[in-house]
Amino acid sequence: MTDWNRRAVDWGHAYRAGLRERPVRAQVQPGDIRAALPEHPPEHPEPMDAIWADFERIVPSGLTHWQHPRFFAYFPANAAPSSILAEHLVAEIGAQAMLWQTSPVATEMEERMVAWLAHAFGLPPRFRGVLQDTASTATFSAVLTMRERALGWAGNAEGLAGGPRLRLYASEQTHSSVEKAAVMAGIGAANLVRVPTDAKWGMRPEALAAAIEMDRAGGYRPAGVILCVGGTGIGASDPIGACLDVAAQAGLYTHVDAAWAGAAMVCPEARAHWAGAERADSIVVNPHKWLGAQFDCSVQFLADPTDQIRTLAMRPDYLHTPGHAEITNFSEWTPQLGRRFRALKLWFLFRAEGLEGLRTRIANHMRWAEALAEQVAAEPGFELTTPPMFSLFTFRHRPERGDAHSLALIEALNDDGRIYVTQTTLEGRTVIRFQVGQWDTTEADVAFAWDVIREIAGRLG
Numbered sequence: 001m002t003d004w005n006r007r008a009v010d011w012g013h014a015y016r017a018g019l020r021e022r023p024v025r026a027q028v029q030p031g032d033i034r035a036a037l038p039e040h041p042p043e044h045p046e047p048m049d050a051i052w053a054d055f056e057r058i059v060p061s062g063l064t065h066w067q068h069p070r071f072f073a074y075f076p077a078n079a080a081p082s083s084i085l086a087e088h089l090v091a092e093i094g095a096q097a098m099l100w101q102t103s104p105v106a107t108e109m110e111e112r113m114v115a116w117l118a119h120a121f122g123l124p125p126r127f128r129g130v131l132q133d134t135a136s137t138a139t140f141s142a143v144l145t146m147r148e149r150a151l152g153w154a155g156n157a158e159g160l161a162g163g164p165r166l167r168l169y170a171s172e173q174t175h176s177s178v179e180k181a182a183v184m185a186g187i188g189a190a191n192l193v194r195v196p197t198d199a200k201w202g203m204r205p206e207a208l209a210a211a212i213e214m215d216r217a218g219g220y221r222p223a224g225v226i227l228c229v230g231g232t233g234i235g236a237s238d239p240i241g242a243c244l245d246v247a248a249q250a251g252l253y254t255h256v257d258a259a260w261a262g263a264a265m266v267c268p269e270a271r272a273h274w275a276g277a278e279r280a281d282s283i284v285v286n287p288h289k290w291l292g293a294q295f296d297c298s299v300q301f302l303a304d305p306t307d308q309i310r311t312l313a314m315r316p317d318y319l320h321t322p323g324h325a326e327i328t329n330f331s332e333w334t335p336q337l338g339r340r341f342r343a344l345k346l347w348f349l350f351r352a353e354g355l356e357g358l359r360t361r362i363a364n365h366m367r368w369a370e371a372l373a374e375q376v377a378a379e380p381g382f383e384l385t386t387p388p389m390f391s392l393f394t395f396r397h398r399p400e401r402g403d404a405h406s407l408a409l410i411e412a413l414n415d416d417g418r419i420y421v422t423q424t425t426l427e428g429r430t431v432i433r434f435q436v437g438q439w440d441t442t443e444a445d446v447a448f449a450w451d452v453i454r455e456i457a458g459r460l461g
């Protein structure tokens, strides 16, 4: 296999180097790829030559290229070269990182990398934490902890039937993973209270206080508050400090979702957007988005992990490590038992880039987005619908033509393939999202994107 491994590495280099020549969004039709795959697995081994040839024939054309420098859609899922190298090693090692003794280096490096991340983002060193697969899992873990705290840990033992009706609080700008967590935790989507926002789309602290008070008076039991920093739609942030004060006053557990924008906290100038976050109980940031750690890698910082461990730990006999009472077993902090060795790619990434390298890249993205947004605002026929928040802004072309025109422009841009953008809904209108954040994006790529947008918008009339 060694030669094939080398070939895979060479293929990866050539793939990354040639991305500008490929359309960003996959240009296949639904069912094309399924039709290219046999209905049943082979009965007998096949030569690697044949497998490789089919890989080259079928896979690249079915990819939307997330590592493409002209990927301006969703949020980035950056795979920095150093983190890819670490992932090769992790794949070869094939360790399970569920307990300290199942690979002490995975656990102890994870503890150290969580501390490095806290330092990188300007959080106090007292924060501990765990590397989860995704922000959805971190938020789910936090919501389960909210539930159990509010129920005096009776939910896990007895189930939820006949218990009090719990309430969670978040703004409309929070990611759908918050609602999903409410659903999966058995709290119910209807008990996720959407707190009104201010003119900048941030949660209004006094509205949060009023909602909690009204629920208490109405016989509900408030369980927790979920705040967002850099929401997915337009990048909005709640006023973290003021909302945390309200939550503290009410004795509620708090979770801050900074899945995307948390990476920007490597830049001290961005930290005003989450001022007060050091008072949260739980914070999630995805190094697998903007920071550069190959997916999956989501850090959940915890002011005190005791409550989450009490909520999630299972300790059957076969998982005991005799003679080691004080070690960390990270599977007690997470919903899953099996865990990947995620710390290695962070270790490689931090060392290969340095904080300075990570900071410069993200600061550039924010600067380029800011400059492009100014051009969009100044261009006749275009409307800047939300200002750059971190490195995301939204816009429309010919607003008088309505949502159908915005959707047609997005489709035309993505069918063209030179760039990739997606949409969101802002106050009932469809707007086009543009975020700068892909690892290899240059200032010239951003300028090129603007040329493409004007060209295609002009063609649509």
Ligand code: PLP
Residues within 6 Å of the ligand: 075, 133, 134, 135, 136, 137, 175, 177, 230, 231, 232, 257, 258, 259, 260, 286, 298
């Ligand atoms: N929170 C925010 C703000 C997000 O933007 C996203 C995804 O884009 C998520 C949570 C979910 O992230 P994950 O895919 O890691 O679960």
